[in-house]
Amino acid sequence: MLxxxxxxxxxxxxxxxxxxxxxATLVRMRTSLVLPHASGQRTRQNGLFAQLMGQNEHFxxxxxxxxxxxxxxxxxxxxxxxxxxxMHCETIASRSSLYxxxxxxxxxxxxxxxxxxRNGSGDALLRGETLPFRPPCVALVPPGISxxxxxxxxxxxxxITVVADQLRLTSGLSRRSADWLASPRLVVLDxxxxxxxxxxxxxxxxxxxxxxxxxxxxxxxxxxxxxxxLLLRRAAVxxxxxxxxxxxxxxxxxxxDLIGRHFRExxxxxxxxxxxxxxxxxxxxxxxxxxxxxxxxxxxxxVIDEARRALVFTPNSIQRIAxxxxxxxxxxxxxCFRKRTxxxxxxxxxxxxxxxxxxxxxx
Numbered sequence: 421m422l423x424x425x426x427x428x429x430x431x432x433x434x435x436x437x438x439x440x441x442x443x444a445t446l447v448r449m450r451t452s453l454v455l456p457h458a459s460g461q462r463t464r465q466n467g468l469f470a471q472l473m474g475q476n477e478h479f480x481x482x483x484x485x486x487x488x489x490x491x492x493x494x495x496x497x498x499x500x501x502x503x504x505x506x507m508h509c510e511t512i513a514s515r516s517s518l519y520x521x522x523x524x525x526x527x528x529x530x531x532x533x534x535x536x537x538r539n540g541s542g543d544a545l546l547r548g549e550t551l552p553f554r555p556p557c558v559a560l561v562p563p564g565i566s567x568x569x570x571x572x573x574x575x576x577x578x579x580i581t582v583v584a585d586q587l588r589l590t591s592g593l594s595r596r597s598a599d600w601l602a603s604p605r606l607v608v609l610d611x612x613x614x615x616x617x618x619x620x621x622x623x624x625x626x627x628x629x630x631x632x633x634x635x636x637x638x639x640x641x642x643x644x645x646x647x648x649x650l651l652l653r654r655a656a657v658x659x660x661x662x663x664x665x666x667x668x669x670x671x672x673x674x675x676x677d678l679i680g681r682h683f684r685e686x687x688x689x690x691x692x693x694x695x696x697x698x699x700x701x702x703x704x705x706x707x708x709x710x711x712x713x714x715x716x717x718x719x720x721x722x723v724i725d726e727a728r729r730a731l732v733f734t735p736n737s738i739q740r741i742a743x744x745x746x747x748x749x750x751x752x753x754x755x756c757f758r759k760r761t762x763x764x765x766x767x768x769x770x771x772x773x774x775x776x777x778x779x780x781x782x783x
Contacts, residue, residue, distance in 0.1 A: 506586040507641060509630040512537070512577045516569070525568040532584040532593070532601070533567075534648070535559040536623045540575030544568070546604040556609045556616060558652055562593050565604045578627055580645070587642065588721070589649050592712035599710065600653050600669075607656045615651050622648055635776065639729065671696060672710045675703070675718070683722045686746035689715035724760050727753070731769040732776070738765045 512535065516523060525545060535544070536558050543552045544559045545568040551559075555577075561567050563584050584590040593602045609616040626644045629637045678695055692715060693700040700715070707715045723745055730741045742753035757765050 506638070507580065507582045507630070507645075509578060509580045509627050511627070512571060512575050512579055515579070516571050516575070517573075521571045521573055521575070523569045525566055527564060527566045528561075528581075529563055530583060530585070531563055532582045532587070532590040533559075533561040534580045534582075535561075535569065535577065536580075536619075537575065537577040538620065540572045540577065542569065542571040542575060544606060545570075546606070551606045553606070554608045556611060556620065558607045558609070558619075559604075560601065560607065560652070561604050562590070562602055567604065578623060580623075580626065582645065587645060588725075589646060600656075601649065605656065607652050609655055613655070615655060619648060619651055636733070668706045668710050671698070671703075671706055675707065675715070676722075679719050679722050683719060683726065684744065684746050686723075687719070689719070692719070720756065720760065724757060727757055727765065728761075728768065728772075731765055732772045738769075741765070 521542075537553045537555045539555050541553055541555075543550050545551075545566075546559070546561065547565060547567075553559075559567075559569075582590060584593060590601055593599060609619065622644050626641055626648075629641050629644070674696060675692055678692055682692075689704065690700045693703040696703060698706075704715050707713060707718055711718060713721065727741060727745060730736060730744070731738075734741075736744070738754070739750045742750045745753065747753040747756070754764050757763075757768070761768060763771065
């Protein structure tokens with residue numbers, strides 16, 4: 421009978437050697453139940469998808485939960501100067517091979533995960549349902565969802581972990597239960613589709629950028645991740661019947677396009693509603709339903725994102741940045757920026773540039 425280490429806790433590891441865990445430290449949790457193996461046979465194992473929630477209907481309702489599903493924070497890398505963590509990327513084999521190619525049932529409260537399976541086999545346990553991998557495919561796991569994985573030894577793929585609130589598309593999913601990304605799913609890709617080739621290349625670029633630690637990598641990785649998520653939605657929800665596309669989602673996408681073109685003009689929410697031919701109240705209700713934000717907050721999020729980039733990657737003065745973003749004066753810009761980031765523009769610029777200097781000196 422196998423005893424599998426389950427991932428729990430974010431306390432420092434006491435292991436004397438070997439790679440330091442990225443997701444969490446190891447604690448032995450001995451539970452035993454019968455589960456179907458990836459090949460279809462039933463085997464008795466310890467720790468494999470061990471903490472099923474309640475009576476497991478998928479397996480006939482005969483297995484009750486022995487221990488609660490562990491929730492853990494990202495443990496992080498060895499380097500002490502990594503307070504700016506917002507995503508992690510590694511091959512599936514590099515981590516799962518340490519745990520006999522099986523990752524026990526667990527969850528993350530703050531992280532959104534993508535597992536890209538290029539080749540190999542195995543299955544994912546998502547909310548008590550076992551889904552076999554059919555490569556090429558991508559498993560999407562939003563925050564708070566219990567999940568576990570089992571892989572064949574020849575698996576080829578990668579796992580990406582993102583601090584959900586740091587990415588616009590995954591921020592606030594707990595408030596947007598109707599959002600496509602708010603539910604766990606396994607997206608099976610068409611091997612012949614051009615988007616599948618593009619996704620494969622984009623996943624590879626994300627891993628290269630993460631490992632390379634080049635200047636500007638965060639912005640580039642974020643752009644790649646947005647492309648991946650949008651293309652995955654297109655693959656899973658093809659054009660053609662909307663059960664396929666939600667009308668409110670389409671309106672919010674149109675609003676975001678307008679914001680991208682007009683955010684420097686500081687247009688009020690009423691102006692955007694007029695451009696979309698809806699009432700301000702109706703637009704605000706739609707935006708809250710889809711994004712969890714008000715129309716004004718969605719506009720300001722775009723403004724602050726641009727301010728962050730300008731503060732780090734341009735030599736412009738804070739007054740000049742405020743002017744370029746349509747603020748009447750630098751003091752008002754500073755108040756708005758601090759309200760949404762917790763830092764003044766000057767503090768944010770100094771902090772982010774120091775991080776860049778540390779990355780350069782570490783190369």
